[in-house]
Amino acid sequence: MDPTTIGWRLDKAMQDAKVGSQAQLARLSGVPQPTINRILKGQGKKGPESATLIALADALGVELVWLQQGRGSQRAGLHEVVTQSQAEPHGAKVPTVHVATEPKLQWITEQEAELLSEFRACEDQQKKTLLIAARGLPKAKTGIISDKA
Numbered sequence: 001m002d003p004t005t006i007g008w009r010l011d012k013a014m015q016d017a018k019v020g021s022q023a024q025l026a027r028l029s030g031v032p033q034p035t036i037n038r039i040l041k042g043q044g045k046k047g048p049e050s051a052t053l054i055a056l057a058d059a060l061g062v063e064l065v066w067l068q069q070g071r072g073s074q075r076a077g078l079h080e081v082v083t084q085s086q087a088e089p090h091g092a093k094v095p096t097v098h099v100a101t102e103p104k105l106q107w108i109t110e111q112e113a114e115l116l117s118e119f120r121a122c123e124d125q126q127k128k129t130l131l132i133a134a135r136g137l138p139k140a141k142t143g144i145i146s147d148k149a
Contacts, residue, residue: 007042009067013060013074029059 002008019025022040026033031052038044039052047068048056057064066074119127 004070005042007040009070010039013062013067017060025059029055031055
């Protein structure tokens with residue numbers, strides 16, 4: 001199988017995640033087994049729908065961009081975050097960070113990158129607790145004058 005194809009990447013992701021069958025992946029992802037089979041075999045007139053790839057990537061714990069295009073890190077959460085201050089001194093091409101829940105690309109500070117890294121290392125219940133705590137913190141003043149008095 002050609003490693004530049006989505007079928008190869010899906011097969012590799014299944015092996016790495018120890019998902020032993022198309023039926024098992026169908027149960028985990030909600031994607032019909034015949035659809036998974038077509039992707040693995042490279043069949044069909046066009047590539048898989050975005051929603052299908054998102055469900056498969058989530059079920060297998062891989063990055064959507066890696067599964068879809070073969071770019072970046074395979075494993076979810078293992079991509080390198082480059083902050084603006086690291087890139088500018090070298091005159092490097094401006095890096096971007098994909099935020100899974102927000103379709104925009106944005107810069108993050110070194111402190112935000114550290115916070116995100118620590119957050120990702122937490123268990124689910126700890127993440128929920130941190131989110132509740134963060135939502136309760138006073139927000140920074142932006143200097144914008146509100147017309148609400």
